[in-house]
Amino acid sequence: MPPEAVIRVSDLVVGFGTQTVLNHVSLAVERGEIFGLVGGSGSGKSVLLRTVIGLIPAREGRIEVLGTDLVHADDSTRQAIQKRWGILFQQGALLSSLTVLQNVQFPMREHLQLSQRLLDEIAKAKLDMVGLGPTDWHKFPSELSGGMTKRVALARALALDPELVFLDEPTSGLDPISAGEFDELIRTLQRTLGLTVFMITHDLESLYTVCDRIGVLAQGKLVACGQISSMLQSDHPWVKAYFTGRRADVLQRRFAQTMS
Numbered sequence: 232m233p234p235e236a237v238i239r240v241s242d243l244v245v246g247f248g249t250q251t252v253l254n255h256v257s258l259a260v261e262r263g264e265i266f267g268l269v270g271g272s273g274s275g276k277s278v279l280l281r282t283v284i285g286l287i288p289a290r291e292g293r294i295e296v297l298g299t300d301l302v303h304a305d306d307s308t309r310q311a312i313q314k315r316w317g318i319l320f321q322q323g324a325l326l327s328s329l330t331v332l333q334n335v336q337f338p339m340r341e342h343l344q345l346s347q348r349l350l351d352e353i354a355k356a357k358l359d360m361v362g363l364g365p366t367d368w369h370k371f372p373s374e375l376s377g378g379m380t381k382r383v384a385l386a387r388a389l390a391l392d393p394e395l396v397f398l399d400e401p402t403s404g405l406d407p408i409s410a411g412e413f414d415e416l417i418r419t420l421q422r423t424l425g426l427t428v429f430m431i432t433h434d435l436e437s438l439y440t441v442c443d444r445i446g447v448l449a450q451g452k453l454v455a456c457g458q459i460s461s462m463l464q465s466d467h468p469w470v471k472a473y474f475t476g477r478r479a480d481v482l483q484r485r486f487a488q489t490m491s
């Protein structure tokens with residue numbers, strides 16, 4: 232049986248005014264994989280993610296998520312699908328007036344009717360999953376480090392037990408050790424919870440270590456899509472420069488060792 236696509240984007244065209252940002256982009260993200268989307272600054276990665284989750288309208292094309300055509304879906308169908316995904320926005324986007332625990336409970340309050348005791352229990356369990364404990368429960372976002380903020384945002388993204396999570400540059404702004412730990416956390420959660428992950432990243436290390444497949448956007452098109460090994464063989468100038476440039480050297484050697 233062919234793998235099941237959790238996200239299927241076909242011939243997508245998105246633009247603003249006279250600018251076409253995505254020009255007939257097609258891609259599929261399979262169930263259970265970690266798909267990394269990469270591309271130069273301004274290449275349309277965030278626009279693609281925002282269009283898939285319904286924040287930006289498509290001019291043409293088809294977007295299917297979890298088997299539902301979202302371009303033509305009515306509000307209630309769309310809301311039912313939205314409950315099945317979680318999103319980690321770039322800066323964490325925590326509500327500054329709410330504590331860590333309350334931030335994680337926020338989506339549950341919106342979508343579920345649970346007692347306060349149950350909300351507390353679930354939120355604490357989600358925070359435990361991302362490595363945060365009782366000393367962090369009652370802190371406000373301003374009292375958190377960058378890494379902790381990302382962890383709280385991830386716990387919130389997991390609040391409704393999603394099948395699919397969207398991560399917008401999950402390791403940006405983290406030092407290399409924290410970024411590595413966060414990558415490991417994503418991988419562990421993806422395996423234990425059976426998640427499908429769609430993530431935008433600039434982080435080469437993440438692309439090498441956690442992504443099962445990678446898609447590359449350039450000039451409004453998906454110019455490469457596949458495993459890291461196919462990125463290393465690509466003739467596209469941007470893909471070549473990105474994956475085989477000097478910065479990529481150490482990772483490439485490490486990758487070659489693991490493959491031999």
Ligand SMILES: Nc1ncnc2c1ncn2[C@@H]1O[C@H](COP(=O)(O)OP(=O)(O)OP(=O)(O)O)[C@@H](O)[C@H]1O
Pocket residue numbers: 247252270271272273274275276277278279
């Ligand atoms: N709401 C908007 N209105 C008008 N233009 C927009 C809007 N959002 C994005 N754009 C334009 O779309 C293009 C792609 O932007 P996008 O944010 O998707 O880039 P990106 O690949 O995510 O970049 P980065 O890696 O720097 O975050 C840019 O030219 C940007 O100016």
